Amino acid sequence: MRIAVIGTGYVGLTTAVSLAMKGHTVTGIDIDEAKINKLTKGEVPFFEPGVDRSLAEVQRAGMIRFTTRLTEGVSDADVIFICVGTPGEACGQADLTHLFAVVDELRTALPQGDCDRMIVVKSTVPVGTTDKVAGMFADRKEWMVVTNPEFLREGTALQDSLAPTRIILGAAEPTAFERMEELYRGFHAPVVRTTRTNAEMIKYASNAFLATRISFMNELARLCDHIGTDVSTIALGMGLDPRIGPEFLRAGLGYGGSCFPKDTRALLEVAREHGQPMSILEHAIEVNATQPQWFLGKMEQTLGTLHGKRIAILGLSFKPDTDDIRESPAHTLISSLLARGAEICAHDPVAIANMRKVYPQITYAADAYAAAEEADVIILVTEWKEYVRLDWSRVLRVMRGPYLFDGRNALPERELTAMGFHYIGIGVEPGSV
Secondary structure, three states, X not given: OEEEEEOOOHHHHHHHHHHHHOOOEEEEEOOOHHHHHHHHOOOOOOOOOOHHHHHHHHHHOOOEEEEOOHHHHHOOOOEEEXXXXXXXXXXXXXXXXHHHHHHHHHHHHOOXXXXXXXXXEOOOOOOOHHHHHHHHXXXXXXXXXEEOXXXXXXXXXXXXXXXXOOEEEEOOOHHHHHHHHHHOOOOOOOEEEEOHHHHHHHHHHHHHHHHHHHHHHHXXXXXXXXHOOOHHHHHHHHHOOOOOOOOOOOOOOOOOOOOHHHHHHHHHHHHHHOOOOXXXXXXXXXXXXXXXXXXXXXXXXXXXXXXXXXXXXXOOOOOOOOOOOXXXXXHHHHHHHHHOOOEEEEEOOOOHHHHHHHOOOOEEOOOHHHHHOOOOEEEEOOOOHHHHOOOHHHHHHHOOOOEEEEXXXXXXXXXXXXXXXXXXXXXXXOOOO
């Protein structure tokens, strides 16, 4: 099929590349001229493992191209994916400005009486949004509007796009389901046919549930920390129950990124608009917001004042294998430590450039060992593999103090303690890891 993908961020570019890899002819469209120039040269404007190599392959095969001109990009497309951002506003609502701007432009670019088209909303949108989009195309009887939410994880986005856990299709016409299933014929995953509103709710509910699991474990870790039990062992025992499973049970500094914070707040706002409280989700959001501060409280209990302390922060992105720092716990830690008069030296394998724009006043090191030099304290914020595999005896030798705060419970406490570190995890009983 001939595919147009409007928006070339994480979701849009990954979708475009994966569809091209499956044999479709794809045009990526974006208003950001600098981004399109980079993509045309095969340069990916963000860090996402595997996308650069796969983009180069489909470009060499002539399966993908990029343009800033929407009319040109969609002129011969059978299916048009809308993958623009829907950022969260201060009140929690999703900002749909970009989405509806694209819809308006499509109505102008593709005149009435044009051949049949399929418009696919892949952006994460509040329940009922795609029905509104369909209403805006009501005079184009030959067009179909579909909701097809994405479930991509940053760091494994291309893998998730090529091998999805499920394909959710929300539409009103049987023909729309058939054409979408034809589009996804090379993808092996369960397909759910449903309404557009159900499909939108599935996306929000999935992210809200996963976020709630994380916050539950973080709140449980606070209790474990207080009474001397080990949350990691408890998570292991819980995860062996097939009704629960092991995923998203690790205690840590909380969730971040572009999806969970925004989508949980947006779903909560939808609930408020309809007068239906969601107290569990509300508390999950509160726990996540306070988790870094709780962690700082543990540091102050151990160290006393943080004023004048040299603190090495390892990891700035909200998770490994991405340069995305949006709502990373590192933000809260850095701002709070600076307010307490601490001296900060930070490192991240790929996210330093992004964080430097936000906090130019702190020091950034070339590697983890340089960050640790003369440090009183190390905080592991992001569990990058290279941090887990560090020569920790070397790290201890260059430090001034022995304190290691593991914000992800990712390091071997017994080994580090035997080396001479003063190890503090989250809800971890000494000697249990």
